[in-house]
Amino acid sequence: MKNLVTGAVLLVSLALAVPALSAPGQCSITGLDPFDCDVTVDGGGITFALPSGETFVFAHEADGEGLGYLIAAEPQPGRYPKELGRFAPVDGEPGCWLGDKDGTKFCAALEQ
Numbered sequence: 001m002k003n004l005v006t007g008a009v010l011l012v013s014l015a016l017a018v019p020a021l022s023a024p025g026q027c028s029i030t031g032l033d034p035f036d037c038d039v040t041v042d043g044g045g046i047t048f049a050l051p052s053g054e055t056f057v058f059a060h061e062a063d064g065e066g067l068g069y070l071i072a073a074e075p076q077p078g079r080y081p082k083e084l085g086r087f088a089p090v091d092g093e094p095g096c097w098l099g100d101k102d103g104t105k106f107c108a109a110l111e112q
Contacts, residue, residue: 029056029106039108046108056106057081058097064089068099068106 027037027048040047045066046058053073060066068084085101096107 023110025108025110027056027106027108030104034107037108039110041110048108058087058106058108064097066097068097068104 021042022038022040025037025039025048026034027039028034029050032051035051037048045060047055049055055071057069057071058066059069065086065088068087069081070084071081072079083101084104085099087097087099087104087106090096090098090105093107095109096105098105
């Protein structure tokens with residue numbers, strides 16, 4: 001059985017972990033079923049690869065909120081990530097954030 005770390009513990013990892021910490025986890029994002037992923041957590045946010053090869057990046061700013069970006073599977077010079085808008089924590093769903101731009105929701109949990 002997998003024990004997953006979500007919510008406040010994941011946010012504390014964001015605040016305290018200056019060097020990147022990558023660990024196996026469980027992720028989900030609107031439009032995809034939950035999937036196994038490697039979650040990278042550092043002092044600036046959360047990053048994980050989607051099954052399509054794209055990379056989701058959550059850049060933490062303050063109070064658990066931040067900006068979301070989607071990086072193409074094969075990035076090219078001069079090509080910017082797709083901005084997904086501002087994300088805020090979802091009440092009652094630890095480890096999940098909801099975007100204000102188009103309602104995209106993502107969840108990330110580290111295996112313990």
